[in-house]
Each structure stands twice: as C-alpha cells, then as structure tokens.
Amino acid sequence: xxxxxxxxxxxxxxxxxxxxxxxxxxxxxxxxxxxxxxxxxxxxxxxxxxxxxxxxxxxxxxxxxxxxxxxxxxxxxxxxxxxxxxxxxxxxxxxxxxxxxxxxxxxxxxxxxxxxxxxxxxxxxxxxxxxxxxxxxxxxxxxxxxxxxxxxxxxxxxxxxxxx
Ligand code: OFO
Numbered sequence: 001x002x003x004x005x006x007x008x009x010x011x012x013x014x015x016x017x018x019x020x021x022x023x024x025x026x027x028x029x030x031x032x033x034x035x036x037x038x039x040x041x042x043x044x045x046x047x048x049x050x051x052x053x054x055x056x057x058x059x060x061x062x063x064x065x066x067x068x069x070x071x072x073x074x075x076x077x078x079x080x081x082x083x084x085x086x087x088x089x090x091x092x093x094x095x096x097x098x099x100x101x102x103x104x105x106x107x108x109x110x111x112x113x114x115x116x117x118x119x120x121x122x123x124x125x126x127x128x129x130x131x132x133x134x135x136x137x138x139x140x141x142x143x144x145x146x147x148x149x150x151x152x153x154x155x156x157x158x159x160x161x162x163x164x
Contacts, residue, residue, distance in 0.1 A: 002064045006115050009103050011068040014057040016099060019073040021050035023092060026077045027085050036082055036150075038158035043089075053125070060118055082150060083140040090133040097126040132160060 002010070028043035061068050078088040100122045107116040136157060143149035 002066060002115065003110055003112060006107060006110060006112055007061070007064075007066045007068075009106055010057055010061060010066070010115070013099060013103060014054055014061070014068060015071050015073060016096060017050050017054035017057060018070060019075060020092065020096060021047045021054065022072070022074040023077065024050060024089070026074065027089065030077060030079050030085065031082065031154075034082070036154045038154040038156065039082060039085070042157040042160060053122070056121070060115075082154070083137070083143075086133065086137045086140050090130070090137040093126065093129045093133050097130055100126050136160060 024043045025047040028040045028047060031037075031040035031043060058068075075092075078084040100119065104116065104119050104123060107113075107119060136153070139153050140150070143153055
C-alpha cells in the first residue's frame with residue numbers, strides 16, 4: 001500500500017505528463033500551421049511519448065488500488081518562432097526533471113523502495129529528453145533568422161530520435 005504523500009505526488013506527476021503531452025500537441029499544431037512539417041511530426045510523436053509516460057503512472061497507481069483524477073491542463077505555448085517553441089519545450093523538460101528528482105527523494109525519505117525503483121525509468125528518460133531538446137534548441141539558436149538553416153533543421157527534426 002502506498003503512503004498518501006506518494007499517492008498525491010504520483011497523481012501530480014501523472015497530470016504533469018498529461019500536461020506535457022498537451023503542450024507538445026499544441027506546439028505541433030503551431031509548427032504545422034507555419035509550414036514546419038518536420039518539427040510538427042517530431043512534436044506529435046513526442047505528444048504520444050508523453051501519453052505513454054502518463055499511462056505508466058496510471059498502471060502503477062491502478063496496481064496499487066489508488067484512485068486518481070486526471071485534469072486536462074493545457075499550458076499556453078510560446079509561439080513567436082520555432083526557436084521560442086523549442087526553448088519552451090527544453091525548459092519544460094528541465095522542470096519535469098526537477099519534479100521527478102523531487103519524487104525520487106520523497107520515495108527515498110519515506111523508504112518506499114517500490115516507488116523508488118519504479119521512478120528510475122523516468123530518471124533515465126528525463127536525461128535523454130533533456131539532451132534531445134537541448135540539442136535542437138541549440139541548433140535553432142545557431143540558425144538565428146537564417147531561413148535556409150531553419151528549413152534544414154526542420155527537415156532533420158523529423159529524424160531526431162533519442163539514443164537507445
Ligand atoms: Fe518529457 O516528460 Fe515525460 O517524463
């Protein structure tokens with residue numbers, strides 16, 4: 001049986017994953033409208049990944065007979081440019097890493113080894129995601145306002161994948 005504090009924090013994390021999914025779906029739609037088709041499909045794939053992250057938490061809470069509420073949180077997007085979109089996405093991932101780290105340390109303090117072990121997958125995942133988003137963000141910073149560079153990054157972003 002999970003402790004109440006863990007149940008509460010895992011439910012918050014579940015909602016944060018859902019909110020991340022919504023954020024990336026909105027970003028994908030914005031990219032699509034601007035003609036950045038590569039970034040649009042990258043972000044749409046990332047929406048699906050975040051849903052999978054959420055579902056892992058749903059399964060874990062279900063396995064422990066915890067009832068929870070899914071809140072439809074849809075954050076506003078920074079839509080001034082492709083660079084602004086990826087800056088926001090990168091900052092969002094950094095924030096998510098912090099939340100996972102907090103959760104890990106709470107599980108450790110409460111001697112909840114099952115949750116501690118469960119969260120290790122998220123620790124590894126966040127490290128990969130931060131790396132990936134930072135690399136795209138940095139490329140876009142280098143590209144500046146050069147349209148040809150932006151189009152090249154957009155085309156390549158379709159193929160950006162996390163390391164196995
Ligand atoms: Fe990209 O955040 Fe989920 O875990």
